[in-house]
Amino acid sequence: MSITSLVDYLKARKTEYITGAMEVTLSAITGFFIAGIILQSMGYNALSIFNIMITGGVSDLSHLAGKSAPLVMTGLAFSIPLMAGVFNIGGESQLYMGALAGLVGTYYSGNILIGLVLGFLAGAFWGWLMAALRVYRGINEVITAIMLNWTAYYFIIYLIIKYLPNPEKPYMSIQLPQSEMLSMNTTFLLSVLGALAAYYIIYYTDLGYKMRVSGFNPKTAQYSGFDPSKSILFSMALGGGLAGFGGALLVIGVSSGIDTTMTSLYGLGFTGIGVGLLGRNHPIGIIFSSLFFADLIIGGQWVELETGAPPYVSDTIIGIIVIALSAPYAYKKLVELYRLRRR
Amino acid sequence: MTTPAIQMRGIEKVYPDGVKALDNVDFEALKGEIHGLLGENGAGKTTLMRILYGEIKPTRGEIIVSGEKTSFHGPWDAIRKGIGMVYQRFALVPTFTVAENLHLSYLSIKPQASMSESLDRAKQIMSETGLNFPFDAVVEDLPVGLQQRVEIVKALSRNARILILDEPTSVLTPIEVRELFKALRKLRDNGITIIFITHKLKEVIELADRITVLRKGKKVGALVNDNINPGILAEMMIGKSIKEIGEKRRSIGRKTLLKVEGLTVYDEHGIIKVDNLSFEIHSGEILGVAGVQGNGQRELADTIAGISNPSKGKILLGNKDITGLPPGERYKLGLGYIPESRGIGLIFDMSITENSMLTNLHLILSKGRRIQWSRAREISGEIVEELGVKTPSLDALVKYLSGGNQQKVMVGREIVREPDVIIVAEPTQGLDISAAGFIHSTLLELRNQGKGILLISSDLDEIYELSDRIAVMYEGKFIGTGTPEELTRDKIGVLMGGVRT
Amino acid sequence: MNKKGLSQTGIAAIIIIIILVGIGAYYFSSPGKGSITTTTKTTSQSMSTASTTSKKIKVAVLFDVGGRGDLSFNDMAYMGAMEAAKELGVTVNFLTPKSTTDMEPLLRQLSQSGQYNLLVLVGFLWTDALNRTAGDFPNQKYALIDSTTGVVRKNEVDILFREQESASLVGVLAAGIAHQLGGNTVGAVAGMDIPPLWKFHIGYLFGVKYYDLKTGNKVNVLWQYTGTFGDTQKGYETGMQMLQQGAKVIYGVAGLTHLGMFDAVADWNQKGYGKAFAIGEDASQEWYNPHYIILSGAKRVDTAVYTAIKMVVDGSWKGGIKVLGLKDNGVGIWDLNGVKYFAQLAYDNHKTNLTPTEIVNIVKEMRQKYIPQQAWNIMKQLEEQIKSGQIVFKTPTSEEEYNSIIQELEKGNLNAALEKGTVS
Incomplete structure (x- = not known):
């Protein structure tokens, strides 16, 4: 796209951008305002807690990078299927599967690339499975995802304890040696590349275009000769694959293994839902929203140390701010989706 | 002649976006008749009947049921007044059995009723009308024709004396249509008033005692179905053209x-x-x-x-x-x-x-x-x-x-x-x-x-x-x-x- | 277009209102109420009683993932830290990591800041993070509780426990209870077959055989590794099997897994199959079901945290491994005060409906009724021998050594488990 056409494009979308920006501003103010009132009424200094939360994450950029890398991926794992009209809350277990495959692949081959590719494929398979149950068996993907999330959770704990235990550390799986790991900064770089690749697929290939058309209206897709079922399968496989890639990145770049309590993996997929919504379903937006999320999550951990507020205080604040920021968009998307389903 | 079962006077419906769906429509159905309500798509037939069923409030106009002026706050009021409606899309719980559906609807008029009481009531109606279906089948497994029968019996078991059917034949096979008509005639003979919404000339002529025709939200006329000429009905329904056919070049190719x-x-x-x-x-x-x-x-x-x-x-x-x-x-x-x-x-x-x-x-x-x-x-x-x-x-x-x-x-x-x-x-x-x-x-x-x-x-x-x-x-x-x-x-x-x- | 214009003005109006209300709220509340309460908070957190004007020692306690409210390690660590704050006059702050992946970066950043004289790391999950960090910050002191990096560093203390000692006391009492109930079998549901658990096995078996030696009553020990610390279902099944094999007392050394065993014991009693008791470990677990959990072995994380802080305060700091035993109050059996402390915690966390006093009363009654005085006496005798240093347990370094010790113990050769001293 040339510069002039880009300017044209931006001009044509002026209304959307302005309302979007206003919505975000309004939501941010509302979120911080409500959170502030709650903090004050609990007897904490709201401004200083906000300050810790926001600056706490930025103070260690490589931590921030390592924390946001998997979130970029799970954010995309939620958003891409949403473009095709599917509600993917299975990012959680797609990430698990990717983490497992990434660990096993890298550990036994000694090659990071193999680990990353296997991670992608494992996540893609898991996402595809959820979509297939919807497309071929008519099972609501949300229910499938909830059940498969737990299936994967216990399956991985079982595998780690039974087949991949770490002889030195009973709470750990086999671990990658430092020499076979990436730096946290590199994982973030790879996640950005992943987001750009997703952007290319969504906006520059027929698969992405068909997927978006199906998401807006499956009947239009049929009319145009695109199979909406294929789009659902494709979007879930792509989304799942990216979540799996994120899981592999996490293991290869940050955690080196998976602990038997799964704390290194747990929650990243669910957080991805917020990341995707806050990023307005756009790959580039998701990069920024995942940084924002990672910042709050890391900063939130400093709150206890600095102010003595128990950890649930910062969790609550994150929750309120995220809900406020993503609620208007989520509401619109849900209404759209619901309307389509009813037809 | 006795008082009509239903009288609707000066009904007008304007939607919030300014569309006038009904314009000063009068409608009357007698006790124990099959009344055909005829019109094209968008003529206002269904809107008129949803007003009668209490589902939509009219902007203006009055509704008189058995000589008594009424106003409905919702379908439940209409049901209490003995009005039942069978939609094109049935209001049955697809995963419930027929018996459960019948019981569910009977509870709305008699909350303490037991399952056997509901079913006894339904059996009685089935024997009166000849509309038969199995009780223990799950609704979604039944053919549409049978589902429709369940709907009709459901309405009648709630003591409906006036039954509105919205395009009932559109989902049926010809054999099912024949059986439906037979049952409707039997109901009419039992004193039930039936309002039959359709755009099919043949069907009204075959079935209805009287016909009301709507066009573009207005009532065109009401007539007794006695040796009626389909052409007249069609004209009432479609209207005369204002514009004459323009001159056109016609050069159809061979290919x-x-x-x-x-x-x-x-x-x-x-x-x-x-x-x-x-x-x-x-x-x-x-x-x-x-x-x-x-x-x-x-x-x-x-x-x-x-x-x-x-x-x-x-x-x-x-x-x-x-x-x-x-x-x-x-x-x-x-x-x-x-x-x-x-x-x-x-x-x-x-x-x-x-x-x-x-x-x-x-x-x-x-x-x-x-x-x-x-x-x-x-x-x-x-x-x-x-x-x-x-x-x-x-x-x-x-x-x-x-x-x-x-x-x-x-x-x-x-x-x-x-x-x-x-x-x-x-x-x-x-x-x-x-x-x-x-x-x-x-x-x-x-x-x-x-x-x-x-x-x-x-x-x-x-x-x-x-x-x-x-x-x-x-x-x-x-x-x-x-x-x-x-x-x-x-x-x-x-x-x-x-x-x- | 008209409609849209209207809604946009509406949005703008809402924004302005919210901004104004927000500014107002902060203006009125921030300098007053907020900051004052925060100050009091901070003071109450540090619990400082020291009046010295010299630079106060600052300690950060870094919890395991999940943090406080676990009624175990983290709560015990908190307890020890608060005691140190009170008695040693140090300032203590706490931090709860969100996930294991956050541990290393947080630790590194804290070390870099140099704000704290000591960083206390609670639980084995910190091992890797510490091992990768400690070498880079030679001036930062670290204490790792219940795990070791396996590397000796001047700035790092790894605090471990002599589990054999407490387990041996538990073994004596378990055998006594079984005998009192007319049985001759005790059991233990263990986690994974790993070195720390070997120590429990040796101690427990030793205690039972010691009772045997002193009273002449034969008691068998069923020891079962479940292979997991997190599977309550497995704990339940293993517990049930032991009860069916006649076990009257079952000791739980399997983390979450043995909570399932507790349930099995309760069911066994409630269904009227017979009388049996369970024994907890680490924290006092009697509150979980005081009618059927009669004892808990103690792993005093609080003592460990306190000890580590004290080493910094009184200048006795020395890097390396430090093992706490009965003598140091590092392990033992929870007395009724301990039971009450954890009952209170459980009650405050809504984990039980019984008040702490009720729980203590039940436990007291059970202990009086079912633990014979003879067993108490034998236990006291053994405790004395250990505390005085007359006997010291072996810590097996290989699986072969572990197996041979167990074999000898089964044969009744108690001295095979001892590194120093003999019993007769």
């Missing part, structure tokens, strides 16, 4: 562009929608398909475009058999399809350029299946220029365009790849006169260029203005074909009601 042979299509419920249909379209010809909506026109268009699959028959585009091909391939081979709804033919949340690609994707993809946006913008630019779409930018979202400009985008997209045959469904629905005129002249120009056009429209004026040949579609068949001169308005009206002359 057959589209040939349809024995096409048969069923819908997902197994109802036949296109019934062994054969026809041809030649170069430079517009074939107008008239008929009341829902007689298989959409299925016909969808099947030719490849969106639905025929169970039998062949479709030839030029000399090529395209029967098994997916829509994209057909578009590539020279077929254009302008669907009846812009909600289907366009994605409102996408830009003009993105909408221009829907059926032209093959022109825009590179060999690596990459979207060439510059090429896409060339095409959308061409569409905007050729059809004079008023827009600030090619990147503007289609939802911000006016209806006429949206339609132009859709039409332009289908003609930009220069197909030989174009299927056009309801091309001017909801457009203002100037936009409609532009679309009409565009279609005529295409015909003059030698394209073949299949025009599907429920607007008779449009059919007369554009068509070189007219076919009237009724229940999946062309029950009459001819030139506009041969098929006069009166004839078409009767044919649209399903009566062969």
Whole structure:
């Protein structure tokens, strides 16, 4: 796209951008305002807690990078299927599967690339499975995802304890040696590349275009000769694959293994839902929203140390701010989706 | 004569967006009669009956049930007054058994009732009416005809004395229709008032005691069904044309562009929608398909475009058999399809350029299946220029365009790849006169260029203005074909009601 | 277009209102109420009683993932830290990591800041993070509780426990209870077959055989590794099997897994199959079901945290491994005060409906009724021998050594488990 056409494009979308920006501003103010009132009424200094939360994450950029890398991926794992009209809350277990495959692949081959590719494929398979149950068996993907999330959770704990235990550390799986790991900064770089690749697929290939058309209206897709079922399968496989890639990145770049309590993996997929919504379903937006999320999550951990507020205080604040920021968009998307389903 | 069972006086309904659905309509049904409520799509039949059932509040007017003036706050009030309604889409819980559904509905009038009490009540009604069905079957496993019976018994078990049926035959097979009519007559003989909403002339004439005709939200008349002439009914329903048929050049070519042979299509419920249909379209010809909506026109268009699959028959585009091909391939081979709804033919949340690609994707993809946006913008630019779409930018979202400009985008997209045959469904629905005129002249120009056009429209004026040949579609068949001169308005009206002359 | 214009003005109006209300709220509340309460908070957190003007020692306690409210390690660590704050006059702050992946970066950043004289790391999950960090910050002191990096560093203390010692006391009492109930079998549901658990096995078996030696009553020990610390179902099944094999007392050394065993014991009693008791480990677990959990072995994380802080305060700091035993109050059996402390915690966390006093009373009654005085006496005798250093347990370094010790113990050769001293 040339510069002039880009300017044209931006001009044509002026209304959307302005309302979007206003919505975000309004939501941010509302979120911080409500959170502030709650903090004050609990007897904490709201401004200083906000300050810790926001600056706490930025103070260690490589931590921030390592924390946001998997979130970029799970954010995309939620958003891409949403473009095709599917509600993917299975990012959680797609990430698990990717983490497992990434660990096993890298550990036994000694090659990071193999680990990353296997991670992608494992996540893609898991996402595809959820979509297939919807497309071929008519099972609501949300229910499938909830059940498969737990299936994967216990399956991985079982595998780690039974087949991949770490002889030195009973709470750990086999671990990658430092020499076979990436730096946290590199994982973030790879996640950005992943987001750009997703952007290319969504906006520059027929698969992405068909997927978006199906998401807006499956009947239009049929009319145009695109199979909406294929789009659902494709979007879930792509989304799942990216979540799996994120899981592999996490293991290869940050955690080196998976602990038997799964704390290194747990929650990243669910957080991805917020990341995707806050990023307005756009790959580039998701990069920024995942940084924002990672910042709050890391900063939130400093709150206890600095102010003595128990950890649930910062969790609550994150929750309120995220809900406020993503609620208007989520509401619109849900209404759209619901309307389509009813037809 | 006793007091009528139902009287509705001066009913007016204006929707918040200013659309006047009903305008000063009077309606009267007598006790123990079958009353046909006849009209085209959008004439206001269903709106009137939903007002009677308490589902919609009228803007103005009064409702009198058995001589008593009433006002309903909701259907529950109407049910208490002995009014029952059976919709086209049934209000049954599909995963419950028949017995559970009957019990559920009986509880609404008698909250303490036991299951056996509800079923006894239902059995009694079944024996009175002869409407039989199994109690222990799960509703979604039953054929539609039986589900409808459950609905009727359900309404009657709630002591309905007035039963409204909204297009009850549209989902039924001919045998089921016969049985339904038998049961309805029996109900009438038991003193139940039945209001039968339909657009099928044949059925009202066969079944109704009296008929009320609505057209465009107004009551045209009410008459006793005694040796009625279908032509008169048709005319009442459709109205006389104001405009005379314009002068047209007619130079149909010899070349057959589209040939349809024995096409048969069923819908997902197994109802036949296109019934062994054969026809041809030649170069430079517009074939107008008239008929009341829902007689298989959409299925016909969808099947030719490849969106639905025929169970039998062949479709030839030029000399090529395209029967098994997916829509994209057909578009590539020279077929254009302008669907009846812009909600289907366009994605409102996408830009003009993105909408221009829907059926032209093959022109825009590179060999690596990459979207060439510059090429896409060339095409959308061409569409905007050729059809004079008023827009600030090619990147503007289609939802911000006016209806006429949206339609132009859709039409332009289908003609930009220069197909030989174009299927056009309801091309001017909801457009203002100037936009409609532009679309009409565009279609005529295409015909003059030698394209073949299949025009599907429920607007008779449009059919007369554009068509070189007219076919009237009724229940999946062309029950009459001819030139506009041969098929006069009166004839078409009767044919649209399903009566062969 | 008209409609849209209207809604946009509406949005703008809402924004302005919210901004104004927000500014107002902060203006009125921030300098007053907020900051004052925060100050009091901070003071109450540090619990400082020291009046010295010299630079106060600052300690950060970094919890395991999940943090406080676990009624085990983290709560015990908190307890020890608060005691140190009170008695040693140090300032203590706490931090709860969100996930294991956050541990290393947080630890590194804290070390870099140099704000704290000591960083106390609670639980084995910190091992890797510490091992990768400690070498880079030679001036930062670290204490790792209940795990070791296996590397000796001047700035790092790894605090471990002599589990054999407490387990041996538990073994004596378990055998006594079984005998009192007319049985001759005790059991133990263990987690994974790993070195720390070997120590429990040796101690427990030793205690039972010691009772045997002193009273002449033969008691068998069923020891079962479940292979997991997190599977309550497995704990339940293993517990049930032991009860069916006649076990009267079952010791739980399997983390979450043995909570399932507790349930099995409760069911066994409630269904009237017979009388049996369970024994907990680490924290006092009697509150979980005081009618059937009669004892808990103690792993005093609080003592460990306190000890580590004290080493910094009194200048006795020395890097390396430090093992706490009975003598140091690092392990033992929870007395009724301990039971009450954890009952209170459980009650405050809504984990039980019984008040702490009720729980203590039940436990007291059970102990009086079912633990014979003879067993107490034998236990006291053994405790004395251990505390005085007359006997010291072996810590097996290989699986072969572990297996041979167990074999000898089964044969009744108690001295095989001892590194120093003998019993007779």
